[in-house]
Amino acid sequence: MRDVLLLSDRGVTLGIVHWTHAMTLMLNQERSKVTPIAFYGDDVVVHSAHDVHPLPSVIMLRYREGRNIPYTDMVKINKKNVLTRDDFKCQYCGEPLTMQTGTIDHIVPQSRGGRHEWTNIVASCKPCNNKKNDYLLKDVGRKFDMFLRKKPRPPKRDLALKRYIQNPEYAEAWKDYVAV
Numbered sequence: 001m002r003d004v005l006l007l008s009d010r011g012v013t014l015g016i017v018h019w020t021h022a023m024t025l026m027l028n029q030e031r032s033k034v035t036p037i038a039f040y041g042d043d044v045v046v047h048s049a050h051d052v053h054p055l056p057s058v059i060m061l062r063y064r065e066g067r068n069i070p071y072t073d074m075v076k077i078n079k080k081n082v083l084t085r086d087d088f089k090c091q092y093c094g095e096p097l098t099m100q101t102g103t104i105d106h107i108v109p110q111s112r113g114g115r116h117e118w119t120n121i122v123a124s125c126k127p128c129n130n131k132k133n134d135y136l137l138k139d140v141g142r143k144f145d146m147f148l149r150k151k152p153r154p155p156k157r158d159l160a161l162k163r164y165i166q167n168p169e170y171a172e173a174w175k176d177y178v179a180v
């Protein structure tokens with residue numbers, strides 16, 4: 001199932017949300033927060049308990065929303081987004097990565113209190129990830145000649161959008177709403 005473009009009440013791109021989240025926002029019984037403004041088409045539908053709903057390709061907030069919409073959904077920490085932020089390169093040795101060969105590495109291992117957040121996570125090849133294991137870079141960095149190529153930062157909001165619209169399906173569905 002495809003993801004959904006989220007616009008502000010003024011039509012500014014806010015992010016990309018998972019289709020389940022888009023449907024939740026739309027079908028919220030108490031107060032629907034968004035209006036669908038374009039759909040993927042008749043063949044892209046979501047089944048709820050009693051109904052079939054066409055999946056919107058673009059949704060717009062009904063009013064200015066302060067806090068309840070996770071604008072940052074598009075930069076969720078997952079392998080795809082970490083690899084994308086890090087240009088599909090191992091941040092220790094520079095080796096090009098794919099979704100198959102890439103892993104995400106916690107710089108300070110979670111077992112040592114490292115947080116699951118953008119600034120503590122980098123794309124890593126499996127050999128580097130294995131070498132580093134549960135150690136701290138300051139302990140094994142010199143031994144293995146491992147160092148971080150750049151300081152990891154949270155990705156920019158438009159990062160995911162750029163990647164998405166390289167996919168012709170998204171480019172077509174969203175072309176009226178984002179600069180493709």
Ligand SMILES: [Zn+2]
Pocket residue numbers: 090091092093094095124125126127128129
């Ligand atoms: Zn590596």
